[in-house]
Amino acid sequence: MKDKLLILGDQAVALGALHAGISGVYAYPGTPSTEITEYIQSSPLGRGRGVYCDWCTNEKTAMEAALGVSFIGKRALVCMKHVGLNVAADAFVNSAMTGTHGGLVVLVADDPSMHSSQNEQDSRFYGKFAMVPIFEPSSQQEAYDMVRDAFDLSERVKLPVLMRLTTRMAHSRAVVVPAVPRDENPLSFPEDRARWVLLPVNARRRYNELLAVQADLQRLSGASPYNSYRPGDRRGVVACGIAYNYLMENYPEGCGRTVLKISQYPLPVETLRRMVAECDEILVLEDGQPFVEEQLRGLLDESGKIKGRMSGELPRAGELTPDNVRAALGLPAAPVADACARVVPRPPALCAGCGHRDVYEMLNEVAKEYENSKIFSDIGCYTLGALPPFRAIDSCVDMGASITMAKGAADGGLFPSIAVIGDSTFTHSGITGLLDAVNSRANITVVISDNLTTAMTGGQDSAGTGKLEAICLGVGVEKEHVRVVVPMAKNYDEIRNVLREEIEYPGVSVIIPRRECIQTLKRNLKKSKA
Structure with missing residues (x-):
């Protein structure tokens, strides 16, 4: 009798990818896709084979790295949530133009009802737009089987395959019966090098080839065991x-x-x-x-x-x-259980002891000293600063938008114009906005609230840990206007003074309140005691 596993849909995809012989998984953490990469990171099979499995700076870099694995004939899985596909779109759409060599599966986890997202977009439109095959499992067993077949299809039709999950599929459990794992692909290279160089002369040829394969994709879909x-x-x-x-x-x-x-x-x-x-x-x-x-x-x-x-x-x-x-x-x-009817909704809130709380306490206090102060925020735990008791932020649009919106507002005459961004979001999408601000000498104050992790999705490594000051100096922020503080009550006088000084400075200044996330701190202390 075959082994049976009770696992999440995310984990079924991860296991299927491992058993399909992947050589790398590339991802930026984003609910509801995060558990895929975490499962592979903790897998004895993945570790034993040396499957590459570190977090990427953002979804675009993840997509491009996975495409590099495909170029050398090996199989790669790239994972993201639906809004991450917006970030990866340039590389994703053009990967249909280059085509694939080794199998490439792009796993996108959509979030209908916006449980932890800014919008409700449907990634199937991206797959149709790029003209690539799309898989959408109806069960955890199908998710496991399907990702294995998706790698085979990718190599057969020489295209990336988009695989779409939704929140309930990603985060619900069911029994999965796994198959025998296959080995990784050997190193090999494309015979047609020109299709990987998207000069217009090559891209026009490749586009016609992509159009020509659509009839075959239609036929495969009509005969698919999944339909x-x-x-x-x-x-x-x-x-x-x-x-x-x-x-x-x-x-x-x-x-x-x-x-x-x-x-x-x-x-x-x-x-x-x-x-x-x-x-x-x-x-x-x-x-x-x-x-x-x-x-x-x-x-x-x-x-x-x-x-x-x-x-x-x-x-x-x-x-x-x-x-x-x-x-x-x-x-x-259907009848509703009494217990369900009695459940009272509980709004999300920043954890007790979170450093973001201290940041917003001080920002609110100093911002009140100015008539038109506005605080542009970003995607992360600190977005909860929009809710009571802080009500501290005026915008949250997409990853990295805090700095560029603050710059635009300052360009139009707003003072003070303040941006709040987390350490992981800053390296994901904030650096280029900061460079724009430096180049135009914008009068903004940027607060990079550094909790030394990617906290919102569970405490994954942050690409900027230990590098934030160097990055800010590297893009041109003046050394005396890169300030580091420790967000704790005993330091409130210092933080207030630093905020006032940098708001009054007529140029780009960066303040980095740094204190470890309370959740990762607890886990790290527990590990050290063990």
Whole structure:
């Protein structure tokens, strides 16, 4: 009897990638994708094989490094959350133009309902835009099997494969039966070197080749074991990825409807044509945006029979759930347990003892001394400074935007213009903004709140640890205006004075409040005692 493992969807992907013979995994931590890389980092198989598995500075560098592994004929997995794909988009889209040599799988974990994200974007649109195959598992077992097959497909069609999870798939557990691990690929090099050099003369040829392979991708999708068509009555359901799981959960005795399960893209158009002909109505179930529904309406719907998020049967925003799927199917509502009804929502808050608390205490106090002071913040634990009791920040848009928004506001005449950014976010996307500010001699004060880790996603290593002062000096901030303080109550007088001095300085100044994250400190103390 084969071993059975009870694991997360993220862990199923990680195990499948290890068993597919990867030589490297490249990622920047981002919920709900972080556990994939962490699983590989702790895997005896990964360590024994020497699989490369360190955190990257951002998703773009991760994508490019993985593409380098593919160039030498080996297999690489690159992992990120959906907004990370925005950062990696340049390299991702162009990787479809270069193509692959060794297998390359881009795992993107989307976050419908924005549990820990700024938006609800659906990464399938990126895959369609880049014209690469897309996989979307409906179960943890399928996630394990699918990532192995995705590497094979990548090498077969010479393209990267986008694999999409959503939060519930990534963070729920189910039993997985693993297969026999395969060895890593040997070192080899592409025969056609020109397609890796995207000069216009080569890129035009490659684009035509990419267009030519689309018919083959369509055929592979139509024949995929991950897509299945089960005829039933004239009420059709298209269930994509985890939505298939939700559909079957609502029909434990079996579903009498006509069901098309889709877990591999591009869309199996011929099967969809058959379904439209055989059904009076079709409900599209998909977690995220109406990616399939929109295409069905445009390509095949002439009678108004396509239903889903766009027609109101399912909510337009938020994640798919068994309950809203049940309502869309016309089934009676399931009973709600009393305990669930009594649960009181608890808003997130900065940890007791967190250094960010001291930073915001002082920033609020000093900022009140100025009539028009504004504080532009960024993505991280410290974004919680927007909530009570601090209410300290005026913006949070995307990774690195604090510095560039502060610069833009200062360019327009705002004083004081203050940016707050974390150490990991600064090295991810803040350095170039700081360089812009230095080059234009912007009158801004940048606070890099350094807790010596990537705290929001669980305490992964931060690329800037021990280097922040050198980086700031390297991009041109004057040495006397790079100030380090320790954010503790006993140092409040010093911090207030430093803030006032640097706000009054008519140029770029950087203040680095440095104190280790309280959570990693506890773990490190526990390890040292052990």
